[in-house]
Amino acid sequence: MTPVIEVTNLRKIYKVGNEKVYALNNVNLEIYPGEVCCIVGQSGSGKSTLLNQLAGLEKPTTGQVKILGKEISAMTENQLAKFRQENLGFIFQSYNLLPSMTAVENVALPLMFKGVSLQKRTQLAKAALAQMGLSRRANHKPTEMSGGQQQRVGIARAFVSHPKVVFADEPTGNLDSYTTKKVLYQMLSMAYQQGITFIMVTHEPELAACADRVITLLDGVVQSNHLLPVQEIEHNRAELFRELEETQE
Amino acid sequence: MKVTDILRLARENLRRRKGRTALTVIGVVVGTCAIVVMISLGLAMSQSIESMLASWGDLTQIQIYNYVYGSTDAPTLDDEMLASIKALEHVTAVTPYYQARNVNATIVAGKNDRYNSYFYETYGLYPDAVEALGIQLISGNYLTETTDVGKGKIPVLVGENFAYSFYDSTKDWNSSKYQVYQGQTDALGNPVDPFVNVEKDKMWIRLQTWDDDGNEKHEDYQMVVVGVMASDYAKGYFTDSGIVMRLADLKRLEQAYEKLAGKRSSGSASYMVGVNGGGMVAQQDNGYENVYVKVDSVDHVEEVEEIIQSYGYQTNSMVQTREAMQAQVAQTQFILGGLAAISLFVAALNIANTMTMAIYERTREIGVMKVLGCELGKIRTLFLVEAGGIGFLGGVIGVILSLIISFIMNNFALIAAVLGFGGAGMGDLSSIFGMYTDGSSAASVIPIWLILFALAFATLVGVLSGIMPAVRATKISALEAIRHE
Numbered sequence: 001m002t003p004v005i006e007v008t009n010l011r012k013i014y015k016v017g018n019e020k021v022y023a024l025n026n027v028n029l030e031i032y033p034g035e036v037c038c039i040v041g042q043s044g045s046g047k048s049t050l051l052n053q054l055a056g057l058e059k060p061t062t063g064q065v066k067i068l069g070k071e072i073s074a075m076t077e078n079q080l081a082k083f084r085q086e087n088l089g090f091i092f093q094s095y096n097l098l099p100s101m102t103a104v105e106n107v108a109l110p111l112m113f114k115g116v117s118l119q120k121r122t123q124l125a126k127a128a129l130a131q132m133g134l135s136r137r138a139n140h141k142p143t144e145m146s147g148g149q150q151q152r153v154g155i156a157r158a159f160v161s162h163p164k165v166v167f168a169d170e171p172t173g174n175l176d177s178y179t180t181k182k183v184l185y186q187m188l189s190m191a192y193q194q195g196i197t198f199i200m201v202t203h204e205p206e207l208a209a210c211a212d213r214v215i216t217l218l219d220g221v222v223q224s225n226h227l228l229p230v231q232e233i234e235h236n237r238a239e240l241f242r243e244l245e246e247t248q249e
Numbered sequence: 250m251k252v253t254d255i256l257r258l259a260r261e262n263l264r265r266r267k268g269r270t271a272l273t274v275i276g277v278v279v280g281t282c283a284i285v286v287m288i289s290l291g292l293a294m295s296q297s298i299e300s301m302l303a304s305w306g307d308l309t310q311i312q313i314y315n316y317v318y319g320s321t322d323a324p325t326l327d328d329e330m331l332a333s334i335k336a337l338e339h340v341t342a343v344t345p346y347y348q349a350r351n352v353n354a355t356i357v358a359g360k361n362d363r364y365n366s367y368f369y370e371t372y373g374l375y376p377d378a379v380e381a382l383g384i385q386l387i388s389g390n391y392l393t394e395t396t397d398v399g400k401g402k403i404p405v406l407v408g409e410n411f412a413y414s415f416y417d418s419t420k421d422w423n424s425s426k427y428q429v430y431q432g433q434t435d436a437l438g439n440p441v442d443p444f445v446n447v448e449k450d451k452m453w454i455r456l457q458t459w460d461d462d463g464n465e466k467h468e469d470y471q472m473v474v475v476g477v478m479a480s481d482y483a484k485g486y487f488t489d490s491g492i493v494m495r496l497a498d499l500k501r502l503e504q505a506y507e508k509l510a511g512k513r514s515s516g517s518a519s520y521m522v523g524v525n526g527g528g529m530v531a532q533q534d535n536g537y538e539n540v541y542v543k544v545d546s547v548d549h550v551e552e553v554e555e556i557i558q559s560y561g562y563q564t565n566s567m568v569q570t571r572e573a574m575q576a577q578v579a580q581t582q583f584i585l586g587g588l589a590a591i592s593l594f595v596a597a598l599n600i601a602n603t604m605t606m607a608i609y610e611r612t613r614e615i616g617v618m619k620v621l622g623c624e625l626g627k628i629r630t631l632f633l634v635e636a637g638g639i640g641f642l643g644g645v646i647g648v649i650l651s652l653i654i655s656f657i658m659n660n661f662a663l664i665a666a667v668l669g670f671g672g673a674g675m676g677d678l679s680s681i682f683g684m685y686t687d688g689s690s691a692a693s694v695i696p697i698w699l700i701l702f703a704l705a706f707a708t709l710v711g712v713l714s715g716i717m718p719a720v721r722a723t724k725i726s727a728l729e730a731i732r733h734e
């Protein structure tokens with residue numbers, strides 16, 4: 001099987017004054033289609049930096065990042081924009097919904113950039129919101145919603161255009177533990193339903209325990225990168241989502 | 250991303266910050282208004298100057314002044330010379346305006362030669378030039394070389410109101426019956442006919458002279474009216490109250506007069522005129538003194554005039570006057586336009602400032618749009634459309650306001666009267682607005698092209714002021730922007 005994401009000899013060096021910060025030092029990775037992948041590590045270990053490199057938000061100092069066989073580290077900004085429209089979705093820690101737009105309009109945004117007609121994209125956005133259980137909030141502005149609701153709008157926005165890969169940097173970082181589980185559950189089920197590769201940075205071990213692959217960083221270096229056994233994942237998930245499923249019934 | 254989506258987004262963004270958008274738009278409104286009103290004043294000025302010049306005289310006509318005092322290098326302005334001027338390119342007609350100034354004559358008509366008129370408004374022209382010079386007839390026909398009204402009789406054109414120039418020689422000059430005026434009515438309000446019906450009654454040109462003993466000698470030539478000219482002061486007073494005859498006929502009369510008076514004089518008499526310092530200089534005979542040249546269009550007048558001047562003649566045409574006046578108008582317009590340009594420039598700075606502020610406020614938003622796959626070009630376009638939208642909106646309101654201002658200026662007297670504060674003071678004001686106009690024409694003219702130009706220009710100013718902020722928006726790093734708290 002060919003990997004969705006291939007990272008070779010990736011280095012990211014920040015210059016602060018005269019000092020060099022090796023945020024990433026010679027990272028090599030392969031992530032395969034449909035995988036749920038968690039990036040974990042201490043604060044400052046380079047998780048966000050790695051995710052940004054993978055998503056093409058920042059250019060590497062050396063090395064390359066390939067997604068779906070395309071070298072995104074060599075693309076121009078406009079090529080990247082097109083590539084993102086077609087293949088990538090994003091979920092942010094601070095939601096990053098546009099404050100002037102309603103939930104539907106926010107969800108429809110990636111479709112608008114793709115050139116989908118107003119009618120069509122509104123319909124798709126409403127369906128995505130319904131899947132998130134937010135039908136009744138469709139016409140609310142972000143300021144009229146709770147953090148958890150906003151993040152679910154963010155998830156709907158990331159999945160609405162059926163991307164190949166969705167990135168999320170601490171998507172539950174601002175949520176309480178119950179909402180965290182709920183949001184995680186929804187992200188995972190979306191990813192599984194659509195066969196989307198899902199890459200998430202997190203600090204919480206119980207979230208990482210539900211991933212197919214866990215990558216651990218330490219000071220910009222990959223300390224470990226391993227697949228969890230299927231049985232263990234299923235056990236952990238059942239454990240994590242039990243109370244959730246109980247309350248939903 | 251579709252164009253309609255960009256437009257919708259731009260509209261939403263402008264609406265979101267109503268207050269600031271409105272302030273910026275007001276700047277453009279003022280600028281647009283200034284430009285449109287200034288241009289409209291300029292247009293009205295040049296329009297009224299054109300009509301003023303047209304009322305003064307024919308714009309396609311050149312007059313050759315050939316009154317020579319002292320010596321001259323110019324060749325004699327005779328029929329031969331006129332023929333060669335006629336042959337110049339763009340020249341459609343040439344004729345002397347010949348006056349037999351040394352002939353003493355009176356026009357007589359009626360029983361016992363009771364009604365008399367003056368001979369001195371009589372001009373001899375080349376018959377074929379009369380129509381080409383634009384002299385219109387209200388009845389009858391133009392003169393031709395072959396017009397024949399009987400042996401010894403002279404065919405003539407008379408001015409529209411020539412009939413009213415007759416006076417009754419049997420009445421005292423200050424009697425109310427001495428003359429009939431045009432438009433005169435009797436006690437019942439009916440118009441009074443002139444003494445002579447120029448198209449029916451017989452009229453004679455009476456050449457008069459006196460011998461040394463004071464005995465009058467005279468000789469009569471019947472004149473027959475073949476056409477009546479339309480009164481047009483731009484062509485000359487003679488079209489109203491004078492006589493036009495063939496040059497050859499006038500010269501014949503002149504010869505007859507000389508024979509009668511028993512002296513030989515040159516074609517034009519020698520006059521003594523005073524010059525600087527009080528000395529006397531004799532006028533030289535250098536052919537026709539006053540010649541008119543008709544040119545096919547205004548654009549060629551200058552060209553033809555220069556050629557004629559190069560022969561050594563002095564000329565005069567409306568083109569010179571027109572150019573001088575137009576230069577003055579252009580200068581006024583330049584100053585007014587400069588003021589308007591400054592106000593629009595300030596508006597442009599305003600737009601640039603507003604858009605730059607918008608960038609700072611929307612940094613995060615722009616970052617999110619980029620991460621979600623919005624191309625740089627679209628972000629740039631969005632900002633340009635917003636800036637252009639401010640310009641366009643300001644342009645529309647500015648044009649509407651200009652139309653209102655223009656209406657007020659053009660109807661100032663009326664509006665003042667309606668509001669009831671007319672009077673001398675206000676009259677002065679309206680004369681300021683109408684300073685270059687003759688009352689009948691407008692003080693401010695706004696043609697359709699000016700409206701379209703103003704809208705396009707205001708929009709363009711908006712777009713241009715948006716370029717820098719728009720480029721800056723595309724340079725925002727998506728990563729920095731989404732981190733931005």
Ligand SMILES: Nc1ncnc2c1ncn2[C@@H]1O[C@H](COP(=O)(O)OP(=O)(O)OP(=O)(O)O)[C@@H](O)[C@H]1O
Nearest residue numbers: 014015016021023042043044045046047048049050
């Ligand atoms: N723009 C930058 N300029 C300079 N140094 C940077 C920059 N971004 C990150 N770094 C440094 O790179 C290292 C990795 O940072 P990164 O944000 O990837 O950490 P992290 O693992 O995401 O931490 P956290 O869990 O706190 O979010 C840190 O030492 C950080 O100081």
Ligand SMILES: [Mg+2]
Nearest residue numbers: 047048049169
């Ligand atoms: Mg981080």
